[in-house]
Amino acid sequence: MLYSSVNNIKIKELAKLKNKKYRDKEGLFLIEGEHLVKEAYNSGYLKELLLLENTNFNLEIETNYITKNVLKYLTNVETPTGIIGICKRKNMRLNGKKLLVLDSIQDPGNMGTIIRSSVAFNIDTIIINDKCVDIYSDKVIRSSQGMIFKTNIIKEDLHSFITKIKGQIPIYGTKVTGGKDLKTLEKISEFAIIMGNEGNGVDPKLLDLCDEYLYIPMNKNCESLNVGVATSIILYELTK
């Protein structure tokens, strides 16, 4: 069918998904553009497709149409493509023994980049806490380039989680000074690596629980790297 009014109940409900509270409540989120929609479809996340009328785009999924004003009402971007996907969250569980633990990553671009690199470098599960930016926000999904549909992410209280896995898997933290030069690290196939907030780093209480600390050797003129970059370099090295 064709939705032509922003006052339509379904359209109003969908627009509410711009808000984290509603995304959490409904278990749904919106995505935009051909690339993301295809990735969501291939990974079984896509529930329904909304196309700007006269847009030619075929997937074997329930498809409805919207007018320009409805598209403008639902979109998060300045120049919408006319392809909107309604996605349903999946239930995810801790899986594997290559774990990335994220403490309060707040920038959506960084979160998306980290998710993208986690797929590239074979992380089994990403564990986030409730101070992290919402992974279903449009900016995170866009920055992840759709890799969010290929990864496994769970939310936990990090202190309890790390305490629980302590002794089973080596736990690595990062410190700007001290610890082990990342370049000298031997090959490891099981690990939990903890990365922390853009401004404050990893919570000291979590750092205390680590078995070993890593640092990325760099010029002393530079205090630190972007957290998306630092995480990616560490994951790159750990997949040796």
Place this chain on the structure above:
Amino acid sequence: MLYSSVNNIKIKELAKLKNKKYRDKEGLFLIEGEHLVKEAYNSGYLKELLLLENTNFNLEIETNYITKNVLKYLTNVETPTGIIGICKRKNMRLNGKKLLVLDSIQDPGNMGTIIRSSVAFNIDTIIINDKCVDIYSDKVIRSSQGMIFKTNIIKEDLHSFITKIKGQIPIYGTKVTGGKDLKTLEKISEFAIIMGNEGNGVDPKLLDLCDEYLYIPMNKNCESLNVGVATSIILYELTK
């Protein structure tokens, strides 16, 4: 003195610096916040300081004051700190033999991240083309965490530039498939590495001029990495 009106000629001129055209014309740019202002001061970029009245912040540089409405008029951020620096560009020249060549990097966050990583991993000169985002835009400077003041960046026609250095320094390009696994690269102390646009990669005409191609080994589920991440991983490996 205290500037209290947004109609003041000097304040109006400064506000124009939000626009690339005026930044280019005047050779000036604005920065905000204690951290960036200190970095600019230490690197000799800071020309004048504008403080919200009653702000306590001392540097040995010409300092004037502004009222809240003027601050709001000049700022680029939602919650301004009340510390604005007026900076003067420096003339920069090609220097050293560790070169990073950027073809049409357009996202300011990526450009800032790359600048930050370039300082961390000892790049001597970054060469950009005129399709790159303006390095003096506030988002680039913020993402660089002030590292823009510690790096050397020149703008060139990249085809001419690469042709000129060809034969003198090994030129590396990146390809998703083919080429040499980055992890098997021997230590090199002289190089020019070319990184390309977020969507389109490196211009094929530039790629043709490369002596060798590198790729970052990764899971086939992931097509590519964020360009800031890919650049940083390559620079990290090259500084072995």
